[in-house]
Amino acid sequence: MTPDAPPPPAGAPAAPGPVLIVEDSPVQVEMLRRVVEGAGYEVMLAGDGAAALALARARRPAAVVSDVNMPVMDGYELCRRLHGEAGLADVPVILLTSLADTGDVIRGLNAGADCYVTKPYDETLLLASLRSQIDVPPTTSGADAGHPMRLRIGDDVHEVQARDARQLVGLLVSTYESAVYQNRQLRSVQERLLAANRELEDSNRTLEAAYAELRETQSRLVQSAKMASLGELVAGVAHEINNPLAFVLNHHATVSRALVQIEAEARPHLSPERVRLLDKARERLSDMAGGLERIRDLVVKLRTFSRLDAGEIRTIDVEEAIESVLTLLQHRLRERIRVTRRFGPQCSLDCYPGPFNQVVMNLLANAVDAIDAAAREGECEGEIAITTFQDEEMMHIEIADNGKGMSDAVRERIFEPFFTTKGVGEGTGLGLSISFGIVRQHGGTLEAFSEEGVGTRMLVRLPLRQTAPGAATNTGAET
Ligand SMILES: Nc1ncnc2c1ncn2[C@@H]1O[C@H](COP(=O)(O)OP(=O)(O)O)[C@@H](O)[C@H]1O
């Protein structure tokens, strides 16, 4: 009994007698007491069936709310004993159960329980059950007292004997009510789970996108680092070649001049044999001039790749610059390659004009080469599409062709100096590495998108304004 029970709230039921709460868990007891007292009932507490029976004998409760599993005497036994006692037989018993298996209902019926409430219980449902059991208590015996029945549930046959039809129906309805309540709980949990799942899927997608971006950034960084170190290497090599080249060129000029002078004086006195030798020497010297020219050209290209020998930054009109490069390439385009232009309305760009033209030239020359290669394989109708547009900070220049395209393995290497898939004398493998260096020096990016047999899209992005001339990342050492 609880002497410190609060006074019943206004509108509470006229005291029908105490509610006997039987529960071995102190925490559960406290919670039940709070709920039942909160509804205005007086409460008696017992920790197991035997103690409950003793309390009920001392003072008849209006109803019993009992746990099933308890030490000493469980809920079913308590129920049976109560209903066997004169004066207590019509005390309604509400069993708190997890209803884990159908056998529970049979056991409850046979024990004479009036109502089931599942654990964890809903307070409203528990109080509604309690109220209806107290308001309309069960009858003790009856004309409609049930006969024993044999019921098959699953593989088991159960002997069932309800006290009367009311107990049978009451217990089954309360079981059903509890199941409906549990079902509702389950559904709401399921909805919350679905929502959580959707959130998880969203986060997963975000994570995947972030990961892809990270990998792309990483490969760009690796590429940049590789190009930067190559830039230094190439600058060093160019420097080493440049010095001996300079004196070889000088000496070549000196030797050529000397030969001309000697020849003029000596020729009339020479035998035909010696004259032939002299002519051969002159020819060889002229061949050497061609070879030396090519070496000088290569050194200039290597230097451009590693460092911008570029003069000053100027503001140019991108459309004009592209058109001038197209004019230079006209002999290679002729009628067989259609060039479509989609120039954005704004075309002004800060850059080193020479190197910028070189980038455009390299990209267009590669596009023409790729179309030629595809044409050799039987496809024709070459097309190069040039698109420019700008956003707030960058100028985008895209050069797309429907040439032979490239495999992933080729695409991964195209920015390496001397990487070429073209035959000897057709490609040096320097065009894209030089372009990459130039674009980088401008603080921009150069990317390739390609599909073998379909075509290639080269995308240049350059900052519209160069704040400090030459301040962008330098790709290599001075030569
Ligand atoms: N538009 C393109 N279509 C197909 N392959 C290309 C294209 N641009 C470049 N490539 C590939 O990249 C390689 C390197 O290009 P580049 O550096 O300009 O050197 P090169 O043109 O002298 O071979 C080419 O040999 C070619 O395999």
Ligand SMILES: [Mg+2]
């Ligand atoms: Mg090229």
